[in-house]
Amino acid sequence: MNKDKRTAIFERLKAANPAPKTELEYESVFELLIAVILSAQATDVGVNKATRRLYPVANTPAAIWDLGEAGLIEYIKTIGLYRSKAANVIKTCRALLDDHDGVVPATRAELVALPGVGRKTANVVLNTAFGQAAMAVDTHIFRVSNRTGIATGxxxxxxxxxxxxxxxxxxxxxxxxxxxxxGRYTCRARSPACNDCVILDLCEYRHKNLPEDNTP
Incomplete structure (x- = not known):
């Protein structure tokens, strides 16, 4: 795929959604960090349901630390892998209190040093909370990038x-x-909605989900 085609793709995506944002609900950098940790192998909808109960009760490192692992589990047990996530969140809260005065750091190196925070989670926080150019490649981005030809790997x-x-x-x-x-709503893993795709004619996917006579 050449530069002009990539530019055209992002022009259209921007025209369709000028101000995109995460679907995770948060009101502080810390709330975003915890939500992203909880979102691993879980849906944003499921995480939001849990954090709507959790954050009114505890939405700071100190408050969640005070809940303890068992107390936190009561709020997040509807999310997959909740036990390991609870353990990591509690450890992260302790690390934030001990090493960062309770403030979420703004560098990738410091973020990935926190328990349960990998490169993808760090990139989400850097981009969404701190306005840094970072690419959090999840399964959707991996699929869309390879399928369309925007960036294969x-x-x-x-x-x-x-x-x-x-x-x-x-x-x-x-x-x-x-x-x-x-990737979540149009270029789905199964049965991509090619008929509703704003970049259909620019996409280099060879197996578009279209009637034969409509395939570009």
């Missing part, structure tokens, strides 16, 4: 690196939101 890191290099700078800040939402 055999690994998540390879796709991340190519996206950071190939996405036009004017669109880099919001690119991961557009790609996630496109």
């Amino acid at each position: 055999k690994t998540v890191r390879a796709v991340e690196d190519r996206l950071m290099r190939l996405v036009p700078k004017a669109y880099l800040q919001d690119a991961h939101h557009w790609l996630i939402l496109h």
